[in-house]
Amino acid sequence: xxxxxxxxxxxxxxxxSGDTEALRDVSFSIEKGEIFxxxxxxxxxxxxxxxxxxxxxxxxxxxVIIDGGDMMQLSDRELRARRRGIGMIFQHFNLLxxxxxxxxxxxxxxxxxxxxxxxxxxxxxYLEQVELSDKARxxxxxxxxxxxxxxxxxxxxxxxxxxxxxxxxxSALDPxxxxxxxxxxxxxxxxxxxxxxxITHEMxxxxxxCDRVAVLEYxxxxxxxxxxxxxxxxxxxxxxxxxxxHEYTGVEDEGSGI
Amino acid sequence: xxxxxxxxxxxxxxxxxxLYMVVFSTLFGYILGLPLGVLLAVSDRDxxxxxxxxxxxxxxxxNILRSVPFLILLILVIPLTKLLVGKSYGSxxxxxxxxxxxxxxxxxxxxxxxxxxxxxxxxxxxxMGASNRTIIxxxxxxxxxxxxxxxxxxxxxxxxxYSAMAGVVGGGGLGDIAIRxxxxxxxxxxMIVTVVILVLLVQILQVLGMMLARLTDxxxx
Numbered sequence: 001x002x003x004x005x006x007x008x009x010x011x012x013x014x015x016x017s018g019d020t021e022a023l024r025d026v027s028f029s030i031e032k033g034e035i036f037x038x039x040x041x042x043x044x045x046x047x048x049x050x051x052x053x054x055x056x057x058x059x060x061x062x063x064v065i066i067d068g069g070d071m072m073q074l075s076d077r078e079l080r081a082r083r084r085g086i087g088m089i090f091q092h093f094n095l096l097x098x099x100x101x102x103x104x105x106x107x108x109x110x111x112x113x114x115x116x117x118x119x120x121x122x123x124x125x126y127l128e129q130v131e132l133s134d135k136a137r138x139x140x141x142x143x144x145x146x147x148x149x150x151x152x153x154x155x156x157x158x159x160x161x162x163x164x165x166x167x168x169x170x171s172a173l174d175p176x177x178x179x180x181x182x183x184x185x186x187x188x189x190x191x192x193x194x195x196x197x198x199i200t201h202e203m204x205x206x207x208x209x210c211d212r213v214a215v216l217e218y219x220x221x222x223x224x225x226x227x228x229x230x231x232x233x234x235x236x237x238x239x240x241x242x243x244x245x246h247e248y249t250g251v252e253d254e255g256s257g258i
Numbered sequence: 259x260x261x262x263x264x265x266x267x268x269x270x271x272x273x274x275x276x277l278y279m280v281v282f283s284t285l286f287g288y289i290l291g292l293p294l295g296v297l298l299a300v301s302d303r304d305x306x307x308x309x310x311x312x313x314x315x316x317x318x319x320x321n322i323l324r325s326v327p328f329l330i331l332l333i334l335v336i337p338l339t340k341l342l343v344g345k346s347y348g349s350x351x352x353x354x355x356x357x358x359x360x361x362x363x364x365x366x367x368x369x370x371x372x373x374x375x376x377x378x379x380x381x382x383x384x385x386m387g388a389s390n391r392t393i394i395x396x397x398x399x400x401x402x403x404x405x406x407x408x409x410x411x412x413x414x415x416x417x418x419x420y421s422a423m424a425g426v427v428g429g430g431g432l433g434d435i436a437i438r439x440x441x442x443x444x445x446x447x448x449m450i451v452t453v454v455i456l457v458l459l460v461q462i463l464q465v466l467g468m469m470l471a472r473l474t475d476x477x478x479x
Contacts, residue, residue, distance in 0.1 A: 054385055056381060056384055056385060079387075080387040080388070080389060081387060082387070083384070083385060083386065083387035084386065084387040086385070087385070087386075088382065088385035088386075090378060090381075090382060092378050094376070094378040094379045094381065094382035095379070095382075096379060096396075096397065096400065096401060097376075097379075097401060097476060097477045098400055098401050098403060098404075098474075098475075098476050098477065099400070099476070100476075107383075107386065107396070108386045108387075110392075110396070111383075111386055111387055111388045111389075111392055112387075139476040139477075140476075141476060141477050141478055152382075159386060159387075165385075
């Protein structure tokens with residue numbers, strides 16, 4: 001059995017104006033240590049999908065199985081404990097704006113019940129890993145977007161996750177900063193063997209770091225496979241559209257050869 | 259009445275009584291209003307633990323309490339005041355209606371401050387496995403602290419205004435003096451002096467509150 005198994009996931013949002021099917025029969029599996037990409041246009045259901053993995057959204061149907069355990073069977077308390085092993089980074093970083101960089105990195109350790117002194121010491125080592133130890137006393141408002149995402153990554157490392165969910169983590173960053181964040185993520189993946197799920201609408205993100213990719217359209221996975229294969233020979237219209245739109249807009253390809 | 263030491267003493271005592279009423283009413287107002295405001299923010303539809311019925315009930319109770327004019331509340335709660343304080347006049351007795359008037363108003367301000375907190379940050383805390391308790395204490399209150407401090411400033415100013423109104427029923431403090439001397443005895447001088455002191459008090463509170471809010475705000479560079 002794979003490390004992460006997503007089985008027949010469905011998510012329907014109910015509202016007065018009618019139901020919206022955000023996810024329809026989504027299934028895939030991810031091996032330990034893999035970087036798995038989910039690409040799609042906005043509104044395809046990517047963010048809902050990633051939120052169903054740590055149950056920030058509760059799926060309407062289907063199963064999420066991580067390391068053999070069914071996420072939906074967990075009690076509230078068990079779920080909170082499980083979430084500590086599943087880190088998440090976001091498009092808009094979601095740092096605590098009223099806390100210093102150091103205290104942001106301490107936050108997950110506070111939640112885990114670690115003492116303040118110990119947490120601060122460890123936080124400094126995580127900040128070193130993201131090359132931001134000189135900003136420990138700064139506040140998020142004083143940092144650039146790339147630096148904020150590095151703080152968010154240090155914060156995630158502080159909970160020693162086995163899995164990292166990246167929700168459009170580079171979408172608010174310029175191409176150069178995107179590069180450095182992607183390199184950092186790749187490095188983390190190799191160094192700590194953290195399994196990653198990367199949600200993005202940017203082809204180049206997938207190309208650079210994902211081992212495998214799934215193309216999501218209107219809540220369905222329409223195509224999936226090894227990144228190279230999907231890129232070299234996209235089978236579906238949706239995949240072609242994503243790949244070729246990218247080419248037409250002429251965003252820096254960095255020798256990707258498509 | 260001429261200006262003499264007695265007069266000065268009366269005003270100083272009045273100021274002391276006013277501050278005593280305002281500080282304690284605000285304190286008790288927050289003891290009741292802060293948890294109520296948290297409950298409102300948390301149980302609303304977009305809160306971290308939506309509870310529709312609870313929210314509706316609290317919402318209505320707060321609205322009813324807020325719509326009772328203070329002067330009427332002052333008289334309505336006299337039995338309760340007597341029960342708690344032993345008498346229905348004087349500064350200590352006035353703290354009871356002031357607290358009851360302040361609490362729902364404070365609850366609303368707290369609710370609105372907490373609802374300003376970026377949902378993404380709450381989601382991040384949830385993704386780290388934070389309990390609702392931790393989210394309330396460290397994310398909602400921590401992130402909304404600037405807005406909460408501004409709220410305290412507004413509450414102090416509003417309660418100061420109410421406390422002066424309590425002078426009508428012998429509530430003590432500067433409002434009492436203004437009504438007894440200025441209004442009932444046509445001593446305009448005394449009335450003006452008390453009003454000036456009240457105005458200065460509000461100004462000072464406002465300046466200090468805003469300064470504190472600014473000093474504790476890290477959201478700007």
